[in-house]
Amino acid sequence: MxxxxxxxxxxxxxxxxxxxxxxxxxxxxxxxxxxxxxxxxxxxxxxxxxxxxxxxxxxxxxxxxxxxxxxxxxxxxxxxxxxxxxxxxxxxxxxxxxxxxxxxxxxxxxxxxxxxQRWAMDRQVRMVAGTLVTTGLLAGELVSPKLRVLAGAVGAGLAFSAATNTCAMGAALARMPWNRGxxxxxxxxxxxxxxxxx
CATH class of the missing domain: 3.40.250.10 (Rhodanese-like domain)
Structure with missing residues (x-):
């Protein structure tokens, strides 16, 4: 090469x-x-x-x-x-x-x-986003249909993140105690x- x-x-x-x-x-x-x-x-x-x-x-x-x-x-x-x-x-x-x-x-x-060793930021973002979407969908079924908006909000945030090549969730996670070693x-x-x- x-x-x-x-x-x-x-x-x-x-x-x-x-x-x-x-x-x-x-x-x-x-x-x-x-x-x-x-x-x-x-x-x-x-x-x-x-x-x-x-x-x-x-x-x-x-x-x-x-x-x-x-x-x-x-x-x-x-x-x-x-x-x-x-x-x-x-x-x-x-x-x-x-x-x-x-x-x-x-x-x-x-x-x-x-x-x-720590999880990479993109892995943390995927875990949090997936958990929030799942929680929103389950809460929408079991508690109130209005709670499905959580899944929609996370999806919209991910689409915005991809379109702008930024990540507000990643910036927020970077401030968490486990990322502040x-x-x-x-x-x-x-x-x-x-x-x-x-």
Whole structure:
């Protein structure tokens, strides 16, 4: 597999390509945009944790600080793609997204750091949404038909989430105590850890 990628037109790379980049280049900057708790449970060795809300607020600072070979990572690729789009908006066209995120890199034999295990945010969202829909339908049958509106509201929320590529439920779940094992870094700390663009 060739590891020469035209990052001006390519926006997604696979785990094997990233492994080859890490082996052959010393200018690879891996930015993990998940929450600190998710990062703590599994991350690529040498990656930097800049949670998506922080990156969204300080996009220009991130773009000015890092070099050309930037790889954005999350759990599945959705948040990393949102980060890539933000960086693109401020003129950084070279950032790419790791397809399948940190789990795909680990599955490909990449060097990762494992900590306390937590469910990934997308899995938590699916569990809560499924539970709310089921509860709404059962309550609609057993208590009052009006309670079916809960299932409809969750369905509408999921459709809106897909259409806007955002997730209010995920943002709310990120604030729950079980997802707060590690505190998200403050901006000056996260940005200060990033390597300077040469």
């Amino acid at each position: 060739s590891t020469t990628i035209d990052t001006t037109t390519t926006t997604i790379i696979d785990a094997d390509t990233l492994r080859a980049w890490i082996d052959r280049h010393d200018d690879v900057v891996i930015i993990d945009v998940r929450s600190a708790a998710e990062f703590e449970s599994l991350h690529i060795r040498g990656s930097y944790n800049v949670p998506l809300p922080l990156l969204a607020e300080h996009t220009e600072d991130v773009a000015q600080r890092v070099g050309r070979r930037v790889v954005l990572v999350c759990h599945s690729g959705v948040r990393a793609e949102q980060a890539r789009q933000r960086l693109h908006e401020v003129g950084m066209d070279s950032a790419v997204v790791l397809d399948g995120g940190a789990p795909a890199f680990a599955a490909a034999g990449g060097d990762v750091v494992r900590g306390e 590690a505190q998200d870094p403050e901006a000056h700390v996260a940005l200060g850890r990033l390597p300077q663009n040469d």
